[in-house]
Amino acid sequence: MRDERLFPLFAEFDSLSGVGPKLKPVLERLTGGETVWDLLLHLPEKWVDRRVKETIEDTVIGEVATVKGEVHAYNAPYSDKSPHKITLFDGTGFLTLAFFRADGRWLQGQFPIGKERIVSGMIEEYQGERQMTHPDYIMDPAKGDRPPEVEPIYGLTAGLTNKRVHSLAVQSLASVPEDLPEWADPALITSRHWPTFRQALYDLHAPSEYDEDMFALARERLAYDEALARESAFALARASRARRSSPAIPANRTAHEALCQSLPYKPTGAQLRAFAEISADMSKTGPMRRMLQGDVGAGKTLVSAMAAVQAASTGFQAAVMAPTEVLARQQYETMDKLLSPLGFTVAALTGRDKSTARESILMGLADGSIDIVAGTQALFQQSVSFRNLGLVIVDEQHRFGVADRMKLAGKAVSPHMLVMSATPIPRTLAQAVHGDLDVSILDEKPAGRVPVETRAVPDTRIEEVVQAVGRALRRGERAFWVCPKVDVDDDDSTAVGRHAALSDQLRVPVGLVHGRMKPAEKDTALEDFRAGRTKILVATTVIEVGVDVPEATIMVIERAEGFGLAQLHQLRGRVGRGDRPSYCLLLYRPPLGDIARDRLDTLRRTEDGFEIAEADFRLRGPGDMLGLKQAGATDYRIIDLARHAGLLETALKDAESVVSKDPELSGERGSSLRLVRELLTPKIQAPT
Template identity: 70%
Template structure:
């Protein structure tokens, strides 16, 4: 039950004065929510210093300032395009106020000669003189108060002004209870010099003074509240799993050693470490939830196969789920190639399997004669049942929703789960995103991998690039060519136009894959490229993840300046998978902006996905590093993942200690944390 003190905060936003039926949907759109509390979480983007300056000499062009001066003159415009000009003097110098298309009688009433006025607005410079165009505030000091010393500025949407939003915030703050208990430890609050919860909200929405340090302390306080609420959810998820029973997978290590002995290469130390971490997890009688995070080509699938072999050798089945049929078939070939020689039955199940073959697979899964299943979402359809599913491996996990994973988990009582991601994430971000998962990182590449030579080339040299890929084709190699969009009448860098042009230039059929094609059409084009029926594949970013073509040695990315670093790195990872020298050509349209230049330069300098992710994090922020917001990774409303990294780690330890010492949250602090969870846990997507 929700604490009754919070009821006013969870009222609809139109319960606030001044928000009627017409404004209600506008406010809801602005704050991406429906309640008063959603509104209060819409924090100001900045604060304007409206304190009255001592002198015109203090004014800086480009800044908002407030000054006091005597009206010296008024000049009417000499044409319709010229402004009205009012000159103020404060003893130190002059400031010109300009108004375009204003009523001269109104202006003369506002600015009588010889009278003092307080004005506030953006200062600029024109022909060597300071001026202020259309001041935000004009005050007669004998009749009114100067503007508030500080003005919060909010992100707005059509139909709302900053003044209206601030008025609503002021009313909303009145509904925040005064008697909420403090859920943070007193030592932490004192060490960080943080205000209380309501004081922090008030200090951001209705500050008494312009104090950037105070604003940051208040923001950090609320950021920690949000981080702690999220970590409480994660800590509960972990604690809940310890109360669920999973089959301990304690089979012998001999099969793993046999598989290792058959490999033509040695596992990297990172792979061996990940295999040990997974083996330790699955040997416990509680369900494993572990993420295997690795750069492109780091050998995640082999580690997952080792985990599956551990399950099978313990008498259980394993299931691999991939997001597309092409990736599922690639994964099936790899898994079957490794496990079938050891005597294990591996089957594939996708939408393409029909008739007797499908029935045979379903029977084999149900009676246990099929040890490992590889497939798409077809694996969790109602007709599919496993005899004793012990391990689930989810590839490219961010492309599945929680509901998808839950439906597969329901195929067993409490299976272990390993999720894999080829998107390197900075450690700080990984902790914030996957706080409910243990994480294994593959930060090495297998021996023998050829480095990929990366070159940035202006698109004025596109003919040279086409000649180069023609030579690669003559050597029996294959080429990816990635375009930023599917089709455009105004831009020849679209996939459809580029495929047609390349067919003309190269004199041979060119494959084409993009998001508007049906699934079977995409699969057919990718398979033709893998088989070598087509030597060049033009595509959009649908081929960003998982497509494995060892004979592909050239990746051309057109309009590369428009892609993010992480995405460019993922695309580059489609080549360099065989034993031949590989190249990535970044075709850009000059001139390059500063950030685009840094992006391409970073990619040229390193193939380390984690270093690239750190650089991308700094350049673009967490949402773009991950590439997909639907992953649930960046649903913070207050926390700044770059500025508040230290808070996340403190909150994690704080939450785990709180749940370990008070699992029911029944103590005084536990009850306060329950209130915090009610306030901020709706912002955290629930995990399985």
């Protein structure tokens, strides 16, 4: 039940004076919500200093300024397109006010010669003189009129003015309870010089003065509140898991050594460290919830195979869930190659399996004769049952929702869960993205991986690129060709158009895959390329992750300047998986902007996914980089990860401290955490 003190904040928009049936849907569109609290969370984007300058001479071109001066002259327009002009003078300088298509009589009434006026607006330069076009405010100081010293500026939508949004936000402040307890650590508040929660909202929506430090501290305070709300939700989920019982799956050193000795290469130190962390988790009686995060080609599959061996060698079953049939088949083939020689039975279960073959797999899972199964969402269908499922492995975890993961976990009583992602993220964001999971990172590449040579090529040389691809195909190699769009009439860099052109130019079987195709059609196109039935695959970014074709040595990306840096890195990771030299050709349309040039230069300089993720974060901010939107990392209402990432770790420690001492949140501090969670985690579903 919601705390009654919060009822006024969760009243709908039409509870505000002046909001009726027409304005209510406009506010809903603006805020993405329905309540007074949603409007208060629509924070100003900036604040304008409207304090009156000492002199006109103090104003700066390109900045908003408020000045006082005597009306010196009025000049009527000399043509329909020229403005009315009024000149103010304050003894230090002149300011020209320009009004286009204005009523002359109204202007002369507003600006009588010899009278003082206060005006506020953007200072521009015109023909060497200061000018202000259509001032935001015109006031008579003799009447005591002054503009607000500081004016919050909001993001808007059609049908709303800044003045209207501000007035409604100020009205909404009255709904913030005065008796809310303090949920943040008092010592932290003191050391950071933060205002109270209520005061922070007032400082942002209704500031009494222009003070940039005050705005920053108020925003930081609210960002911490949001971080604390989320981290307390995650801490409660972890505490709940710790109270549940899972089967302890002890390490089997003999089976692990047998797997390592069967490999034609030596596992990296990062792989061994990650497996040691996973193995220790699986040995406990609380359910493991661990993320295995690694760069393209860092060897996540081997680590997951080690975990599967630990389960299978002690009488438990392991299930690997992948987002597509092609990826599930790849997982099956890799696991089968690694583990069948060691005596383990590996199977695949996807939508492709029908009748007798499917029944045989279902029976093997039910009677325990199948140790490891790789599959798609088919794994959590009602007809699938396991004899003793102990480990769930989710590949490309950001492609699955929490509900999907839980459906598969529901096939047993609290199985251990390992989720994997080939999407490196900046370490500063790890807590934002994976706050509910323990994280193991693979930050080394296996020995022997051939670096991919990356080149940026203007699209004026596209014919040379086509010829180079043709030569590679004749040597028995294969190529990816990525286009930014499926099919747009006014743009030639489309998958459909390029597929037709390359089929005509190269005279070889060319595959096509894009997001508008049905899943079965996409799987067929990817499988044809993987099996060599097509020699070049034209695609959109649907091939960004997971597709493993060792014979593919060339990745061509058209209009590369339009892709995110991390996305380009993921696409590049589709090649360089065999023992032949591989190339990534970034076709761009000149001239390049500064950010695009930095992006392509970074990609050419390094193959380190974590370094690339950091660079992408600096260039673009969190946005939807690396699929973080799907992962739930960018649904913050207040936090700006570029500025506030450090608050997440502090909030994590604070939340865990409170939850460990008061797991029911029944004490004074715990009950206050309930309030902030209700305010700032309304849409969060922490995995359990």
